[in-house]
Amino acid sequence: MIGYYILIGAITLVSWLVSSTLKRKFKKYSQVQLRNGMSGAEIAEKMLADHGINDVEVISTPGQLTDHYNPKNKTVNLSESVYNQRNAAAAAVAAHECGHAVQHAQAYEWLKMRSALVPVVSVTSGMSQWVVIGGLMLGAAAGLGFGYYVAVAGLVMMGFATLFSFITLPVEYDASNRALAWLKNKNMVSQQEYAGSEDALKWAARTYLVAALGALASLVYWALQVFGGRD
Numbered sequence: 001m002i003g004y005y006i007l008i009g010a011i012t013l014v015s016w017l018v019s020s021t022l023k024r025k026f027k028k029y030s031q032v033q034l035r036n037g038m039s040g041a042e043i044a045e046k047m048l049a050d051h052g053i054n055d056v057e058v059i060s061t062p063g064q065l066t067d068h069y070n071p072k073n074k075t076v077n078l079s080e081s082v083y084n085q086r087n088a089a090a091a092a093v094a095a096h097e098c099g100h101a102v103q104h105a106q107a108y109e110w111l112k113m114r115s116a117l118v119p120v121v122s123v124t125s126g127m128s129q130w131v132v133i134g135g136l137m138l139g140a141a142a143g144l145g146f147g148y149y150v151a152v153a154g155l156v157m158m159g160f161a162t163l164f165s166f167i168t169l170p171v172e173y174d175a176s177n178r179a180l181a182w183l184k185n186k187n188m189v190s191q192q193e194y195a196g197s198e199d200a201l202k203w204a205a206r207t208y209l210v211a212a213l214g215a216l217a218s219l220v221y222w223a224l225q226v227f228g229g230r231d
Helices: 002-029 040-050 090-103 109-124 126-143 146-185 191-228
Strands: 057-059 068-070 077-079
Touching: 002 040, 002 057, 002 077, 002 090, 040 057, 040 077, 040 090, 040 109, 040 146, 057 068, 068 090, 090 109, 090 126, 090 146, 090 191
Parallel strands: 057 077
Antiparallel strands: 068 077
16 A cells, blocks of 8 residues: 555645646736737637537636536636636637537547546546455455455446546647637737747646546556456
8 A cells, every 4th residue: 555655645746746837827827918808708709609609608617727618508617717817828728618619519529438438437436446445355354256356346447537537638638729729820819828828728738647647557556456466
């Protein structure tokens, strides 16, 4: 277990560093005011309109960095600091979330796969590690057999969560690419504003990359504990 705690500690540290950098970047680019004077909400509405999407609503949601697209009720949810602000960071986030709406409208394959996994992951991700640990404890107490299969079941659950994390990567990177392409092609931002938007989205994407690598590392660690015990 010491190895696991070291692994989790390392992942947590890297995640904290990336998250802290992301917050600093957004704070920095929140000072870069848009020359066009448009708010995040207005940016989002225009991007949706330019892609012929008329059935998605742009709404404000409480919190910081709580921005997301909800495919169930077709809403682009922008945090208050993005919805009302008129800067490069707000433009980047608003356009990125609309990128997900465009993916949904165009039936982007990776988004469809991620959406299909949501029901499974929402049930299994929180309990997978405990199922693995429970199986290992049963195996230690009663020998290999039922406990081993319980642990393997936990690994399968963990595998779904890991797969979900990696499928999320192309979804997020593609949404950012769509956002940046639209901001540039429609001349929505100046060169300086574009550079800020690009840098902010780059660091946002890295948070998903760290999460995926952390999920994979955790899966590999527990797989070694389960299968290594059979040697």
